[in-house]
Amino acid sequence: MSLRIAVAAPFKGAGTRRMEESRFVVSLSLDRNWFSPDQAKRLIDLAASEGLLERSETGLRATFPVESVEIPADFSPGEEILTERSPFERVLELLVENGVEKRTAVARINELQRELGITIEVAAVVFARRKGIDVSEEIPAVRGTLDREG
Numbered sequence: 001m002s003l004r005i006a007v008a009a010p011f012k013g014a015g016t017r018r019m020e021e022s023r024f025v026v027s028l029s030l031d032r033n034w035f036s037p038d039q040a041k042r043l044i045d046l047a048a049s050e051g052l053l054e055r056s057e058t059g060l061r062a063t064f065p066v067e068s069v070e071i072p073a074d075f076s077p078g079e080e081i082l083t084e085r086s087p088f089e090r091v092l093e094l095l096v097e098n099g100v101e102k103r104t105a106v107a108r109i110n111e112l113q114r115e116l117g118i119t120i121e122v123a124a125v126v127f128a129r130r131k132g133i134d135v136s137e138e139i140p141a142v143r144g145t146l147d148r149e150g
Contacts, residue, residue: 002075002078003050003052004052005071005072006034007052008066009071010028017061017066018059018061018062021060025040025041034076039082043082050085050141051141088121092105098133105127112127122145125142
């Protein structure tokens with residue numbers, strides 16, 4: 001997942017899971033030249049909303065094991081990374097990362113949605129869990145989609 005890679009990079013470079021927000025922005029904008037400072041701040045907002053970062057008075061903390069993230073030598077995130085993704089899109093990305101063909105995943109999720117009469121987000125979580133893929137980080141966001149459907 002490219003968002004996870006972009007978030008992990010400054011932490012891995014510093015050898016820590018905590019850092020000041022300004023250092024994170026400098027790492028992404030000046031050190032790596034991946035984003036402008038404003039875009040790096042947007043990335044922080046997005047990563048926090050997706051649960052990858054926690055903000056505090058002392059700075060940022062990665063909520064996932066950054067040391068286990070591989071950063072390809074030729075990696076350079078595009079601006080599309082700054083677009084918020086739905087819980088469905090995030091679960092689908094996890095499925096693909098775990099070897100499930102995207103077309104197959106979408107077809108099975110759609111079948112589950114019809115069979116069980118559930119939302120697409122819930123169907124995606126059910127399918128992922130049946131495949132043995134941990135999607136626990138997405139549960140709060142999926143629950144939020146149920147609250148909105150009311």
